[in-house]
Amino acid sequence: MSESLLASPLAAVHARLGATFTDFAGWSMPVRYSSALAEHRAVREGAGIFDLSHMGEVSVTGPQAGAALDHALAGKLSTIAVGRAKYSLLLAEDGGVLDDLVVYRLGEERYLVVANASNAQVVAAELTRRAEGFDARVTDVGAGTALIAVQGPASLDIVTRAVVGAGAGPAVQELTGLGYYRVLQGDFEGEELLIARTGYTGEDGFELYTPAEHAADLWDLLTAAGGDQLVPCGLACRDTLRLEAGMPLYGHELGPELLPAQSGLGRVVALSSKGDFIGRDAIESADLTGRPVLVGLAAEGRRAARAGSLVRDADGAEIGVVTSGALSPTLGHPIAMALVDPASAVEGTGLVVDVRGKDLPAVVVLLPFYSRS
Structure with a gap:
């Protein structure tokens, strides 16, 4: 070591x-x-x-510990x-995620x-x-x-x-x-x-x-x-x-450049149940139009996309990037999460992922890939 x-x-x-x-x-x-x-x-x-x-x-104690956390965090x-x-989420002033x-x-x-x-x-x-x-x-x-x-x-x-x-x-x-x-x-x-x-x-x-x-x-x-x-x-x-x-994993599906809603975590931000908190103004005023959103991708075969792989639409236009990917041990086929243009985020949309220079057809699916019975 x-x-x-x-x-x-x-x-x-x-x-x-x-x-x-x-x-x-x-x-x-x-x-x-x-x-x-x-x-x-x-x-x-x-x-x-x-x-x-x-x-x-991190321990937070004292008579106003809860109030301090309400001010500091999104929940x-x-x-x-x-x-x-x-x-919960720790947001920056501009609404980006500093940590979950x-x-x-x-x-x-x-x-x-x-x-x-x-x-x-x-x-x-x-x-x-x-x-x-x-x-x-x-x-x-x-x-x-x-x-x-x-x-x-x-x-x-x-x-x-x-x-x-x-x-x-x-x-x-x-x-x-x-x-x-x-x-x-x-x-x-x-x-x-x-x-x-x-x-x-x-x-x-x-x-x-x-x-x-x-x-x-x-x-x-x-x-x-x-x-x-x-x-x-x-x-x-x-x-x-x-x-x-x-x-989501911080540094992949979450980060300071991403607003919570882009990662499917808009529900974590308590806009209606509490008052001011750091990042609130930015979240309320944000225009999400055109910002990439997180989706699940499923493919066939054994080749799996990895973080950083480019995602293209059916016409060949680059519309996103894979944030995490692997050959699923449980499901037996490749899966990935990706940030893509919202126009390509509809369930069932066919996309193409670049896997080490080769095209891998993939389909947008709902998350999670696996749920215990």
Whole structure:
């Protein structure tokens, strides 16, 4: 591992498991352990365990924590109930997306904001700046926090066996009844354990937050509970899983040059339910005419378009670019998300994608490509 890269608190665990590492947003992270295809299938059919400790975490506390987040983010956070989570966006003044986030409300005056690894410092700095004038405290807690995800249809059984067996707080009934985008607070090795029913794979699953010094013990607890049902998974299969689920990735389907509506996230912006917030004026005054919009593309065969591939219409005119693409392990054919001219965004429209100099016929389809039954 390069000395310039940040190391996960689970780095030694990954090395012991034979992981192949990659540089991801300045972190040395496992890209795969065996094969990305096997890991992808494990999550769809059983369960996979992921190290997501590269993600950023920011604590926002105080009497006006909710009001500060309402001002700072595109969603209304002050009214979500304790124990719930909300997906939101950090917008620039011009309405562009600086990051997409998950916000957990852990108490009446306590929130946890989870940011993408590449934007962790930006999010912490922006929240600190935007909270000025509010009775709220913003603290970057990412360096001391580990995040482990268990995803897949067997995840509930595995997490329940691990957490209940260790006496970590929540009972079987609490975990079983925990709804999507909900969070429970427990205790692991004498410190707080957060158990959220959230994820980025399109499957049922949990994300568990613990102090970094307890990460290896929590990983071992979960893997012991999972046995042969639980497979360690790297970032390669995480990307194909989220692509099949039609979930945007910052730097691909989201970015400062894109307004939320272009990426299909106009509903995330709380224009009608709250007052002023940073980026509101730009969103309200924006003219979306002619701006590219996000679509799904499906093709036949085995050749898959990759990010950056040009998209043309039936007449050969360039009308967009692929943002993410892969040969879908679950569906067995190429899929992609692309930003295209709105005139070419209608479901069923036939387009052509340039795949390494060869034309790949593709059809516009509705997102997501895959939904669990």
